[in-house]
Amino acid sequence: MHIPDGLLDTPVCLVTGGISLAAVGYSVHRLKDSLADRTVPMTGMVAALVFAGQMINFPVTAGTSGHLIGGVLAARLLGPWAGCLALTLVLFVQKFLFNDGGLLALGPNVLHMAVIGSLGGYAIQSAVARLAGDTIRGRVVGVVVASWITVMAAAVLCSIEFAISQATNPDFQLGRFLALMMLFHSLIGIGESLISGGVIRFVATRRPELLYHPPASSGRPWRRTLAAGLATAVVVALLLSPLASSAPDGLEAAIQHSELRAAETPSLSLFGGYDQVLGNEGWESWSVVLSGLIGTLVVFGIALVLGRPLETTPNPAPGAPRG
Numbered sequence: 001m002h003i004p005d006g007l008l009d010t011p012v013c014l015v016t017g018g019i020s021l022a023a024v025g026y027s028v029h030r031l032k033d034s035l036a037d038r039t040v041p042m043t044g045m046v047a048a049l050v051f052a053g054q055m056i057n058f059p060v061t062a063g064t065s066g067h068l069i070g071g072v073l074a075a076r077l078l079g080p081w082a083g084c085l086a087l088t089l090v091l092f093v094q095k096f097l098f099n100d101g102g103l104l105a106l107g108p109n110v111l112h113m114a115v116i117g118s119l120g121g122y123a124i125q126s127a128v129a130r131l132a133g134d135t136i137r138g139r140v141v142g143v144v145v146a147s148w149i150t151v152m153a154a155a156v157l158c159s160i161e162f163a164i165s166q167a168t169n170p171d172f173q174l175g176r177f178l179a180l181m182m183l184f185h186s187l188i189g190i191g192e193s194l195i196s197g198g199v200i201r202f203v204a205t206r207r208p209e210l211l212y213h214p215p216a217s218s219g220r221p222w223r224r225t226l227a228a229g230l231a232t233a234v235v236v237a238l239l240l241s242p243l244a245s246s247a248p249d250g251l252e253a254a255i256q257h258s259e260l261r262a263a264e265t266p267s268l269s270l271f272g273g274y275d276q277v278l279g280n281e282g283w284e285s286w287s288v289v290l291s292g293l294i295g296t297l298v299v300f301g302i303a304l305v306l307g308r309p310l311e312t313t314p315n316p317a318p319g320a321p322r323g
Contacts, residue, residue: 001069001112001154001185001251002094005102006263009165016161017107023115024088027081038226039082042210044303045226046074047086048233048296051093055237055274055292057245058191064253065245066188069154071117072125072147073196076139077203079212080122086303087114093299098291099269108161112154120153121146136204139211144197151189155181158251166260177258184250230300237292241274242285 031039050070057065070090075083088110094100101109125142132138159178166172203210210225248256255262271277274291275284 001109001158001249002091002101003105003108003158003251004262005104005265007165007255007260008105008108008161010104012161012165013104013107015107016111017104020088020107020110020115023119024084024110027084027119031081031085039078040304040307041223041226043078043082043086043307044300045229045233046077046083047089047303048230048300049236050074050086051090051295051299052233052237052241052292053195054090054094055241055244055288055295057247057249059245059247060184060187060191060250062253063247064184064187065247065249066184066191067244067249068195069113069117069151069192070196071113072121072143072150072192073199075118075122076125076143076196076200076212077210080119083118083122084114087118089303089306090299093295093302095269097270097295097298098274099267099272100274102265103268104265108158112158116154116157117150121150124149136201136208139204140197140201143200144193147193147196148186148189151185151192152182155185155250162260169260172258172260177254180254180257181250184253188250230296233296233300234293237296238289241288241292244288 050068050073053068053070055067057067060066069087071083071087074086077083078086091101091106091109091113095103095106125139125146127142128145129138129142132141156178159174159181162172162177163174200211207225247253271291275287277287277291277294279287
């Protein structure tokens with residue numbers, strides 16, 4: 001659900017951008033109060049996994065595809081604040097490296113995927129888990145329900161933004177656009193739920209201490225898991241990204257069926273797209289593979305670099321000697 005520039009008007013982008021900026025800023029503020037030694041590297045690892053996962057479009061229906069958003073998944077592993085930052089980092093790398101999404105549209109894109117996905121998704125899955133019981137099944141059910149609801153909420157909000165932006169376009173029909181978005185994303189949400197729920201079930205069964213605020217910790221070293229997670233992200237990007245469906249995703253399909261045209265805007269990206277990294281015709285598949293590797297490693301590296309200022313030493317206890 002990466003909105004390009006030229007489809008939403010500037011006021012909508014500014015308002016959604018302001019909301020996103022406030023949410024991301026508050027996430028940074030809250031993260032400082034709950035930072036553990038593993039938070040920054042784990043955030044980088046999860047961001048790398050989400051980046052790799054978002055490269056793999058799966059077919060849904062009627063020549064339409066979808067991809068993982070990963071907001072609920074990131075929030076369940078990292079907590080809502082680090083999850084929001086991880087998704088925001090993924091979106092920035094996708095935009096400025098591979099021209100995936102628009103510059104002005106970064107505000108709504110962050111709102112739909114990072115804020116609704118991570119912050120809203122964490123609230124929903126926590127509520128469901130409390131009702132279902134604090135068990136593995138309860139946590140998985142919470143993630144499954146939250147994944148589907150957040151995808152649908154983002155689709156509805158996106159439709160409202162398009163309706164406001166296209167208010168002067170006599171050819172735009174909100175009812176048709178909304179129906180298409182709801183149809184496509186109801187199916188995409190099922191894929192999101194299955195992927196996120198499957199990952200969380202695996203983690204909750206094998207390494208429950210990796211979940212955010214788990215009921216118990218086994219004390220096993222998390223650094224091996226960090227290396228394994230990063231390796232998994234690289235493997236997914238290298239081996240599975242070339243198999244991604246070439247069909248338009250839910251938003252792109254709704255835009256095409258509504259016959260909307262985006263205005264030409266400068267890309268301001270290092271590469272023109274995932275399939276243009278090598279630049280030469282005939283190398284598109286290898287470009288996708290290389291872009292998956294580059295993006296995964298860049299997301300992980302940036303998370304480590306940007307996270308260093310957050311790693312503050314704990315305040316000494318009252319009466320303790322100061323160095």
